[in-house]
Amino acid sequence: EADIYQTPRYLVIGTGKKITLECSQTMGHDKMYWYQQDPGMELHLIHYSYGVNSTEKGDLSSESTVSRIRTEHFPLTLESARPSHTSQYLCASSENRGIGGGSDTGELFFGEGSRLTVL
Amino acid sequence: QQQVKQSPQSLIVQKGGIPIINCAYENTAFDYFPWYQQFPGKGPALLIAIRPDVSEKKEGRFTISFNKSAKQFSLHIMDSQPGDSATYFCAASWGTSGTYKYIFGTGTRLKVLA
Numbered sequence: 476e477a478d479i480y481q482t483p484r485y486l487v488i489g490t491g492k493k494i495t496l497e498c499s500q501t502m503g504h505d506k507m508y509w510y511q512q513d514p515g516m517e518l519h520l521i522h523y524s525y526g527v528n529s530t531e532k533g534d535l536s537s538e539s540t541v542s543r544i545r546t547e548h549f550p551l552t553l554e555s556a557r558p559s560h561t562s563q564y565l566c567a568s569s570e571n572r573g574i575g576g577g578s579d580t581g582e583l584f585f586g587e588g589s590r591l592t593v594l
Numbered sequence: 595q596q597q598v599k600q601s602p603q604s605l606i607v608q609k610g611g612i613p614i615i616n617c618a619y620e621n622t623a624f625d626y627f628p629w630y631q632q633f634p635g636k637g638p639a640l641l642i643a644i645r646p647d648v649s650e651k652k653e654g655r656f657t658i659s660f661n662k663s664a665k666q667f668s669l670h671i672m673d674s675q676p677g678d679s680a681t682y683f684c685a686a687s688w689g690t691s692g693t694y695k696y697i698f699g700t701g702t703r704l705k706v707l708a
Contacts, residue, residue: 582628588637
């Protein structure tokens with residue numbers, strides 16, 4: 476079992492509310508990620524971090540923001556939620572990858588997800 | 595060129611059948627090809643992975659076949675069971691140490707009938 480936790484698991488809120496999705500990992504991984512998974516299953520990278528005070532936007536544009544003040548914590552915030560933000564949000568972490576084909580592959584460990592519904 | 599194309603989108607097989615899920619890529623810089631398995635209400639979890647220097651890898655009932663020249667790889671599930679019913683994602687990764695990235699396929703919903 477991977478030691479990466481997301482809260483809340485389910486959230487139903489009204490339009491305009493501010494929400495924060497929490498993600499914590501106890502594996503000491505430097506790298507953390509947020510993926511958005513739509514009903515069609517596809518995983519879209521929306522944010523990632525390579526370490527403390529490092530955050531980058533992913534391939535899919537998102538109105539959410541993230542912060543990485545501590546290695547183990549990578550929260551995602553929506554300042555004003557809208558129905559278009561309704562989705563499943565998956566947090567993941569990974570260790571550094573080996574150089575030159577080493578055994579360290581940088582496996583992604585996912586949390587169980589936060590399902591957000593905005594009414 | 596950064597895409598991984600996965601097919602089929604969904605698959606139904608009888609118990610004991612051998613479902614096959616296929617993925618294709620263009621970017622020759624990819625050097626690690628994992629498969630993730632996702633059950634409803636859970637996050638994806640690594641199932642099996644392969645590097646391009648081997649043509650096949652087997653772990654239990656799961657086998658990856660890799661064709662480097664065709665830039666294709668596939669997942670075979672031997673003697674499939676109803677408990678294998680899940681969504682399967684292929685992925686490709688490239689880069690080293692601090693800068694590697696992952697690209698995921700679009701997923702295949704597998705249902706194994708009892």
